[in-house]
Amino acid sequence: MKIMHIADLHIGRTINQHPLLADQSYMLDQLIKEVDHQQIELVIIAGDIYDRTLPSKEAVQLFESFIHQLNIERKLPVLAVSGNHDGASRLGYGKEWFRTHQFYLSTAIEDCFKPVTLKEIDFYLLPYIEPAEAKIYFNDDTIQTHKESYEKIVEEINAQKNSGRKSVIVSHLFIQGGQESDSERPLSMGAVEFVPQSVFKGFDYVALGHLHHPFAIQSDTIFYSGSLLKYSFSEASQPKGYRLVTIDEGVKSIFMPLKPLRDLQVIEGDYAAMIDNHQSIESEHYYQFILHNMRHIKDPMTRLKAVYPNLLELRYAEDSKADKEIKVEVDERSDIEIIEQFAMNMTDEPLTHNQQQIIARLLKEVQHETY
């Protein structure tokens, strides 16, 4: 069986107020093309379909159109779970009607115990679950963490599992040892979020969502597909696409990168060079620029946007350097040395003798007041 495993579509997401709907629509079209090209037989969506609990009308339309193409037009089964960004109850609207079309949507604990069996493989659809939900569902006050929640749920699944068939779990969670990016919202404040890999022992494939890196975890059976697009600049170097999973005698999961409409890149450089030599980089991509020698420029963002219309973030290269140096060495220096270094970082010039004297006097006054 050939399966497309995707997750973290985050339809409706913006970066610095810039809407990404056109980029998402383009990428979903690429997925549809791959479905046809690879003769995919089943599509798995492992949560965070939308970016917000209450998605916009346009976001809902885009998702409906994607699912329509897969499930109504191509009659492909689709298995989906809700993620921590999704509003489970809103997303679940209509799920009873969708089922008969083999669009299986799981948005609550009670949806996960009865598997969907396709081609002699049992698929368990386990949505993102808050520990508080599990606590109520099992009427068990000892459940406090994600680990405890999923342990309990999977224990229940295991108790009724058909050992004669291969089994797959689809879920949305933070597996222990997984590599994070900046754009994954913490699952819950305070609670331990990690779920140990051992919880999923005995499953032939674990199709996960939540972490945005397609190689966020090293395992033979547990895989993240990664997100649909780069959703933060910390993801600039991550590949994005889908996992092509083949389950027959054995199980294989290969990450298949796709080319987005516009890439998202972090570029460090010199202000003047970026303005002058813009032919060397694609002007339409999304950028975070970290530029040197830009302090003297008035409103550099506007000037740069004239050349790079999708520039989303602009930083002064010096700032980050200064921050780092001061952070590292502050413990080892005297007060006057710290101030001298700070002034140097800010102005690129050492303090004059006169300035040094003024600061020394002020420091004395301040210390006098304190003691």
Next chain:
Amino acid sequence: MKIMHIADLHIGRTINQHPLLADQSYMLDQLIKEVDHQQIELVIIAGDIYDRTLPSKEAVQLFESFIHQLNIERKLPVLAVSGNHDGASRLGYGKEWFRTHQFYLSTAIEDCFKPVTLKEIDFYLLPYIEPAEAKIYFNDDTIQTHKESYEKIVEEINAQKNSGRKSVIVSHLFIQGGQESDSERPLSMGAVEFVPQSVFKGFDYVALGHLHHPFAIQSDTIFYSGSLLKYSFSEASQPKGYRLVTIDEGVKSIFMPLKPLRDLQVIEGDYAAMIDNHQSIESEHYYQFILHNMRHIKDPMTRLKAVYPNLLELRYAEDSKADKEIKVEVDERSDIEIIEQFAMNMTDEPLTHNQQQIIARLLKEVQHETY
């Protein structure tokens, strides 16, 4: 064929910030009971399912549960159109999946031309249409009014109608001659809203929504079901329920009233009597009180609410009287007479001689300044 015709559910509606969801849930349960009791074969919902374009999670859940009971549990066909309160595109989410369950949901012009045929009857599902939408759809700039929009649409329907079968139109509009209530929002600002009855000539039954009175129009073939509940105090004397429509050789439409969880009533009375003799009326109902002799009471709303927890609106009986008298007679009186009458209305006492003199002096000063 036995049909239940309902409309204007307005799920999620509030009156003066008071949520009515529990009342709506109760009333929908009564409808389900009637469906079983009357052995209903088809349910028609003629628009304004929700009260707002973006209904709350709870409103969506309540509607889904209602439809689930009808369409999934009882396998009854359901025909529904969007109304002017509904967000057509959000409401339409999933409609392609619903169709195969015989839950037919029409939310756009293009949905209305192909009838749903059940038991040899053609049902045309015509959602609420803005003239601007019809103008674009037909690429016809002469379409400016609701009348012109629906004329054009029904003309198109008539052109392809099967004359051998009975035909029903389900729609949400303001039929000419219909009786309004306070809680129907105007369909569009400026445009003529009325659609003449003659537009629907040749249809055996026209199941309408929009006007909240179940007897809003006198016709042999055109009927409003009225709203699910009394949604404004102007509807206090209207019956609420559903229409039981029987289509066989002939067509019959009987209004069937249902008892709500709490009634909504307007009561005029005396403050002291309402506080003292509260056993004479149901304390749990929704009320608008118009009370006499209440001017001297501090915070009467709080006192009354202790007795009538669902009191939603409180008016001073005197106010409305005073307003009217001043409006009528102001042209025929001198300035001092108008002020004397106003003071009398407000305080129930005539002005003293001293007060009269002060007002006369002030009037003189004001007039002196003006001329």
